[in-house]
């Protein structure tokens with residue numbers, strides 16, 4: 377595990393404008409100031425209890441090796457997730473949303489076309505697949521097809537008209553799955569939580585907090601990604617990415633700036649060093665002891681990043697990358713998740729699901745929340761670590 381505190385290495389990284397993987401690695405070795413923390417590498421996966429104590433409770437980003445080594449997506453040629461393997465496995469005309477144009481309209485492409493684009497584009501901020509539906513949709517689609525084809529041998533290898541069930545190619549690691557409270561919601565009411573990411577080199581995800589104060593894990597099936605994390609109390613105005621086309625849309629009516637493509641490349645290469653300094657100055661002058669307020673790491677193939685609830689984060693794809701990511705709610709962030717549910721019906725339903733779970737709890741430590749009258753009055757009652765997930 378390698379987590380680098382960049383707050384203390386601004387002087388080192390400013391000069392090189394933090395452009396590449398090499399820079400991030402250099403920062404690890406040259407950072408010696410008192411405010412720098414380098415979490416020692418650990419390739420032994422922690423137990424759920426240790427993960428809870430060392431990462432979730434202190435709200436600390438993490439980078440884990442060896443949690444996905446056994447996944448079929450990593451070990452099986454037939455079930456691999458390289459872009460080439462996905463191209464072979466998916467229907468050639470299956471459209472993926474890959475971004476939006478100058479009008480804010482969605483741009484879609486089948487994966488084989490997208491692969492050509494990946495290899496040949498020279499864009500400053502290339503399009504990328506960030507698909508919240510494919511894993512789940514394929515799952516239900518396959519279930520239906522499975523019902524219809526009950527009498528026939530059914531395997532996607534033999535039935536190319538049906539998309540493969542990608543959810544069978546990975547297993548949610550135990551440290552993230554023992555508490556997954558949003559899974560208590562009926563499937564059709566659960567907010568999107570699972571994304572396939574197919575991202576060319578130079579593309580990225582702008583700085584943001586995850587929806588509903590969920591935590592997340594992100595598993596890299598191939599490629600290399602650079603991550604930066606900022607403390608949840610960082611002022612929002614320091615955590616913005618300029619829209620790529622902002623200069624071109626000045627004065628244009630009917631354009632929602634939120635729909636515009638962000639200049640993630642520019643943020644990482646031209647702004648990040650200054651942003652780090654501003655964030656550092658903000659926390660230095662806050663009069664409070666915050667500890668580490670900015671982390672950075674380089675995620676390689678086969679490694680999983682943990683993003684704690686409410687931490688700002690941004691991702692830059694150093695190489696062509698394929699990743700799967702899931703957001704989740706555990707006992708640590710369940711109150712925050714409830715507070716962030718704007719839809720009152722959903723919040724009530726979630727409160728009911730948690731109540732039902734409490735009723736069925738067999739051990740005191742499984743009772744995570746005390747639900748009184750309304751979900752907004754949820755109160756955590758158990759701070760004990762989760763029990764190990766069933767094998």
Ligand SMILES: O=C(O)CCC(=O)C(=O)O
Pocket residue numbers: 573580581584586592594601691699701
């Ligand atoms: O780009 C990625 O790989 C992940 C980005 C991400 O986790 C997010 O946008 O929340």
